[in-house]
Amino acid sequence: MSDIPSDLKYTKSHEWVRAAGDTATIGITDHAQAELTDIVFVELPEAGRKVKAGDACAVVESVKTASDIYAPVSGEILESNKTVVDDPALVNKEPYAGGWFFKIKLSNPAELTSLMPPEQYKAQVGG
Amino acid sequence: MNSAKLKRTALFAAHQKLGARLIDFGGWEMPVQYSGLIAEHLAVRNAAGIFDISHMGEVTVSGPAAEEFLNHVLTNDIRKLAPGEGQYTLICHEHGGTIDDLYAYKLSAGVYLLIINASRTPDDVAWLKAQWHAFPRRDEVNLTDASHNYSAVAVQGPRVTNFIDDCFPGASYACTRTHRVTDLKKNQIGEFHFKNGGVLVSRTGYTGEDGFEIIGEDDLIQRVWDKILKAGEPYGIKPCGLGARDTLRTEVCYPLYGHELDENTTPIEAGLGFFVSLDKGEFIGRQLLAEQKAHGTKKKLIAFKMADKCAPPRPNYPIWANGRSVGVVTSGTQSPSLGTGIGMGYVPPEFAKSPIEIEIRGKRFPATIVPKPIYKKPAA
Numbered sequence: 479m480s481d482i483p484s485d486l487k488y489t490k491s492h493e494w495v496r497a498a499g500d501t502a503t504i505g506i507t508d509h510a511q512a513e514l515t516d517i518v519f520v521e522l523p524e525a526g527r528k529v530k531a532g533d534a535c536a537v538v539e540s541v542k543t544a545s546d547i548y549a550p551v552s553g554e555i556l557e558s559n560k561t562v563v564d565d566p567a568l569v570n571k572e573p574y575a576g577g578w579f580f581k582i583k584l585s586n587p588a589e590l591t592s593l594m595p596p597e598q599y600k601a602q603v604g605g
Numbered sequence: 606m607n608s609a610k611l612k613r614t615a616l617f618a619a620h621q622k623l624g625a626r627l628i629d630f631g632g633w634e635m636p637v638q639y640s641g642l643i644a645e646h647l648a649v650r651n652a653a654g655i656f657d658i659s660h661m662g663e664v665t666v667s668g669p670a671a672e673e674f675l676n677h678v679l680t681n682d683i684r685k686l687a688p689g690e691g692q693y694t695l696i697c698h699e700h701g702g703t704i705d706d707l708y709a710y711k712l713s714a715g716v717y718l719l720i721i722n723a724s725r726t727p728d729d730v731a732w733l734k735a736q737w738h739a740f741p742r743r744d745e746v747n748l749t750d751a752s753h754n755y756s757a758v759a760v761q762g763p764r765v766t767n768f769i770d771d772c773f774p775g776a777s778y779a780c781t782r783t784h785r786v787t788d789l790k791k792n793q794i795g796e797f798h799f800k801n802g803g804v805l806v807s808r809t810g811y812t813g814e815d816g817f818e819i820i821g822e823d824d825l826i827q828r829v830w831d832k833i834l835k836a837g838e839p840y841g842i843k844p845c846g847l848g849a850r851d852t853l854r855t856e857v858c859y860p861l862y863g864h865e866l867d868e869n870t871t872p873i874e875a876g877l878g879f880f881v882s883l884d885k886g887e888f889i890g891r892q893l894l895a896e897q898k899a900h901g902t903k904k905k906l907i908a909f910k911m912a913d914k915c916a917p918p919r920p921n922y923p924i925w926a927n928g929r930s931v932g933v934v935t936s937g938t939q940s941p942s943l944g945t946g947i948g949m950g951y952v953p954p955e956f957a958k959s960p961i962e963i964e965i966r967g968k969r970f971p972a973t974i975v976p977k978p979i980y981k982k983p984a985a
């Protein structure tokens with residue numbers, strides 16, 4: 479049974495979004511990190527890059543597989559989490575805190591309404 | 606995927622009880638991990654791990670002409686074996702390509718046991734039976750696929766010798782005679798009492814650590830699994846899945862059939878010439894293997910380490926040298942022991958000492974070719 483914080487929104491592809499004003503922080507869910515198991519490498523987008531909702535913009539690798547991470551919303555990458563690049567295991571330990579991936583400046587805040595609320599994500603992963 | 610169609614070993618219930626993550630491996634529903642790949646890998650390097658290897662195949666070969674037959678179909682010289690001893694060897698076809706790599710044990714005079722890869726069991730058995738049919742002295746050779754008769758486990762790691770004798774108390778009564786399991790030398794095999802029966806215990810493994818492999822009937826091996834987990838608990842034993850098995854063997858550059866070896870790859874190309882005995886006389890594949898030993902090969906297996914921190918190399922990624930794509934990765938991973946990307950792959954021999962690059966998702970990253978094994982145990 480995975481952890482699904484109630485103050486976040488979610489995507490089908492297991493990203494979470496924490497919105498504050500016109501900025502959103504993105505990471506992967508507890509369910510996703512448990513599925514991936516030991517994460518050994520994270521590749522994050524550069525600041526300034528513009529992304530559209532649904533663009534593959536990061537990669538997370540476990541020992542056995544590589545997985546694409548998709549931008550849940552459109553905008554410009556403000557910052558990527560260097561700590562997680564240096565210590566990929568942090569994604570497994572703190573998927574919602576220290577294991578965040580990147581921050582986006584939202585170009586279309588209305589997109590937030592089409593993200594999944596916690597109950598819907600919980601139903602998807604059977605939490 | 607209809608998991609009801611996958612085969613299950615006798616230890617399947619044990620894996621479920623331990624919460625294993627299960628995958629399809631060559632048609633078997635097997636644990637890829639229990640607590641986590643890295644933790645399991647490091648347990649084997651630092652303490653102990655137990656693996657279910659019941660999916661592997663077993664072929665028994667016996668009779669007055671068994672030795673002659675085996676020397677005809679295998680590359681290594683089976684005459685080297687004393688009773689109670691095993692050797693790594695390969696089955697090749699006429700053009701030198703590899704049908705399988707395996708262990709062959711001489712249990713006693715005229716009685717041999719072959720341990721073959723799970724994914725190759727039907728192919729190996731078909732090949733061996735066809736060669737048996739064509740063998741002039743076939744009436745003096747009994748060849749049987751005994752895979753369904755046996756389960757097996759592997760126990761590996763530096764702490765195994767602390768508890769393994771307690772699991773099989775007493776001297777062996779067949780094959781190699783020793784007072785206790787830990788008196789077996791590397792590659793020796795002995796039969797030991799266990800509960801109301803007996804099991805074969807060999808000092809062999811696929812991890813680069815000291816350890817043993819135990820083969821026996823299903824119900825005995827189920828109890829061996831439980832006994833070993835219990836006896837090893839104070840020493841930090843973990844159940845380990847196929848994920849850790851793969852990272853462990855990649856670190857020490859052991860080949861995996863389907864990756865470093867296949868029907869289009871010879872043992873010479875894979876750097877296994879030591880296990881090809883050209884001197885013993887005729888055997889299937891000898892002519893081409895002799896040519897390769899004498900004149901060289903078109904491809905050579907190399908081991909490499911990534912030079913910088915980057916995404917791990919993986920099978921089928923291209924290998925570049927001199928600005929061109931020249932080869933391919935056959936095995937690759939992030940090494941849990943070394944903390945860096947490692948792998949093996951084939952390149953033309955002229956690049957076997959070159960700086961190389963591995964192409965990862967369209968970008969190239971530098972790597973260094975290193976001698977095998979990539980991981981060496983630190984000096985005690």
